[in-house]
Amino acid sequence: MHNRVHGLLQAAAGARPDALALMDQDGRRLTWQEMSQAAHAAAEQLKSAGVRSGDRVVLVFENCAEVIAFFYGASLLDASAVAINARLTTAELDRIFAHSDPSAVMFTAASSAAARAHADHYGARDVQGAFGAAALMPRAGATPEPVSEDGREQTALLLYTSGTTGTPKAAMLTHANLIAGAAASAEVRGIQQSDVTYLALPLSHIFGLVTMLSVTLAQSAMRMEAQFSAERLYQALQEDVTLLPAVPQMHAHLFNYARSAGKPRYDAGKLRFVSSGGAPLDPAWKREAEAFYGLPLQNGYGLTEGTAGVCATRNAFGDPDISVGLAMGDCTLELDLEAPGATPEEGIGEILVGGPQIMKGYFRDPVQTAAALTEDGLFRTGDLGRFDEEGRLHIAGRTKELIIRSGFNVYPVEIEAALTEHPDVVVASVVGRTVEGNEEVLAFVSAATGSSVTEAELKAFLHDRLAPYKRPARIIVATALPAAPTGKILKAKLIETFASELAEAV
Known part of the structure; x- marks a missing residue:
């Protein structure tokens, strides 16, 4: 060891x-x-x-x-x-x-x-x-x-x-x-020394880093890309790639590229394992992926604090299951049916994860560490889930407000704080909205009285303050945002309240 x-x-x-x-x-x-x-x-x-x-x-x-x-x-x-x-x-x-x-x-x-x-x-x-x-x-x-x-x-x-x-x-x-994360990943993928893993996942993300470690553990090989390119992935699949872990957006871009090249499906015959992670899996999209690859598409669930994957499927081709599967390696899963957002009558509770992959804590932050870890070392994920009759985990939602944009984690508080640095912004609130195969970032701001600040000006303001994948697709400027009597912004009502503005072209 x-x-x-x-x-x-x-x-x-x-x-x-x-x-x-x-x-x-x-x-x-x-x-x-x-x-x-x-x-x-x-x-x-x-x-x-x-x-x-x-x-x-x-x-x-x-x-x-x-x-x-x-x-x-x-x-x-x-x-x-x-x-x-x-x-x-x-x-x-x-x-x-x-x-x-x-x-x-x-x-x-x-x-x-x-x-x-x-x-x-x-x-x-x-x-x-x-x-x-x-x-x-x-x-x-x-x-x-x-x-x-x-x-x-x-x-x-x-x-x-x-x-x-x-x-x-x-x-x-x-x-x-x-x-432990590398071993669990290698086991679920069945990595062999003869395999070549395609690695366009950024090593700055736990999904990519643990993939690299699993290749090292298996003493196999990896084909690594600095930035994702559907054309380069398509070519690599024709040459030597046998394992393809990716986020849904990578798969979708590959399908579009292949169709434009007159190749409606993969037929090189070298690929033997395909997985999707880092974002929710849509049933129709899963069927499209399996039709393209001619292989089962395996789904999974993981998080940084759990050292990447904690669950994965091992489904046969054509299985309609869209769960995130069973626990990987020595991970354990529990549901807290008394957590905020839980619906015990439906078996939905907050997902708690234990085992050797759970982080030590947050760096120099005992307060947040204590809030995230239970006394017996389980990590409170902030995600809601339920188990089906076969013990597979299904994700039901998130208690946290995390947005997953093209496989990257986007945290609303960071964007809100950047927006409120603008002198004309009084309040900012950020939510995610599901679009085809992805989530987009939407921002809503309450402008100062007499301000004429525009969406374009605020986007320009954020340009040097946030990485591209964090920048909002839309910024709605309003005189007021829907709020509770306490003044707390009602995020659940933002998209509905500004539906007409969001429908406008920019």
Whole structure:
């Protein structure tokens, strides 16, 4: 049993040194031995930048070989990686730096224009090694966290799970959490050494990161993309990809591309496993997906605090089941029928998850940690669900107001806080609305008396404050928003109240 995530990499390098580990978007190919050498070179760079045991290392990136090397390099030093999408704005990064208190920041500046721009802004220095090329910025004054005597319980990764404009909240995932998540993922997919996994899922999201770890654990290979492209996915499926984990939007874009190319279905015969996660699964869309692939589409449910998947289906082709399946690995599932939003008469309650994949807590935030974890270590997901007669979990809704946009988590509080920074905005309220295969972000603002601020002006205001996937599709400007006597905005009535405005073209 491995004590650290880098142990997975060392095992792969020892057992299959010359086997292909990674193909990236630029055609770079690395064996497992080369991947291990890259991680050790990254660790040397971090050590020279002053990184110590218990420190945090922020990784600002889009998918590439370098980020994998620095992720494992941090593990080699007993430091925690903080995975951040390079598409975040400078303001968002500033807040994350202040909260995570890193001793160094790495930017994948050689392979991402967004990361290059951030590296230049912060004055990071370029570094090279077996990992390739990146930029590194040391930060003085960071306070290390205590190092656990049991390496498995040491924090390996921080992932932000709530708005960074409001109160930052970073889940602390231990080495044991990540290894358990990787093992559960590998088991449900049945990964073999001969498999090639397509990985366009961002490693800054737990779904993508655990997929990478599962490939390492299985000592197989991955084809990685910095940004999703339906055309590149289509081509990869013709060549060597055997496993395809993705969010529904990726599948939908692939179907559209294939139809435009005169190929109504996949027929290369190499693919053997297809899954969808990160967003709700529509029955009609599932049928379309299975007709395209000629394979069963497996569904799942997971969350950052549970180290990605906690449930997955194992259905046969054509099974109409749209549940999220049974518990993965050693996860346990319970329902709190007395939680807010529960309907006990229908068997619907808040989903509580336990087991080795549950996070250690939120970084330097004992209050939010205590609210999220029960006394016996179960995580309160904020999601509502029910079990069917076969014990499969069905998601019934969310007690939290999380919006899932193209597979990315979007938190209304962050967008609301950004909007209220505008001098003409008195109150802002944000909700999600289901559209075909996705959710869109809708914002509603109450403008100051006498203000003539427009939707276009507010969208421009948000442009440099929020990443593209967080920006609202519509911003409705009103004199007042529907509210309770207490003044609390009635979010459930926003779309209905402004239905005519939302129907207008922009």
